Amino acid sequence: MVIINSPCNPTGSVMTKADLQAIDELAVKHDLLVISDEIYEKITYDKQKHYSIAALSRDPDRIITVNGFSKAYAMTGWRVGYAIASKTITSAMVKMQQSAVSSGTTFAQKGAAAALRGPQEPLQKMLREFEKRREVIIDGLNKIEGFSVAKPKGAFYAFVDAKKLRKPSMELSELFLNEAKVVTTPGIAFGENGEGYIRMSYAASIENIQEGLEHIKLAVDKL
Secondary structure (H helix, E strand, O other): OEEEEOOOOOOOOOOOHHHHHHHHHHHHHHOOOEEEEOOOOOOEOOOOOOOOHHHHOOOHHHEEEEEEOOOOOOOHHHOOEEEEOOHHHHHHHHHHHOOOOOOOOHHHHHHHHHHHHOOOHHHHHHHHHHHHHHHHHHHHHHOOOOOEOOOOOEOOEEEEEOHHHOOOHHHHHHHHHHHHOOOOEEHHHHOHHHOOEEEEEOOOOHHHHHHHHHHHHHHHHHO
């Protein structure tokens, strides 16, 4: 099985149509299933288009698409999601799921339906705000000595290259928590290739982002 996440947490990257077609070719060649986590599909920037591998696949029955409402519609605590797959796969999923969860809460399901059927302007307004926050955090982080970060194309994370600081990512996250009072996620949490990186979210107000950047800079300067 191959698991993909685009737009991506933690990097903010967005797979191109060619990327997904190459993965699909690989899956067909080696008889692999593909889980495509598309929870951030509506959060993209710079006219970047989101593609779903299920719509491109030569064999859609091997694709499992998972999605939900927590990111685009800010329904994080409501725990509503969905999966799209072949009948063979979904029937097996139901057998496992029904032993753990009886049903999604009714009010949350009604909220999800309202989100889909209602006006989408609030989502667009949120995206415009995220774009402003992205500019602030990326510009601020790149001004901190020892940091380097590319501008994300989707989601709402900055994946900061902090290798020049020569500290393990867990140690840096603990430093930022204790010294700067800013919560970050160590890159190692995403696997060994994430070591040397720090994930920061900009799902916060510009004022809080600016304050956090100031505190982080002071903590880094001490190093």
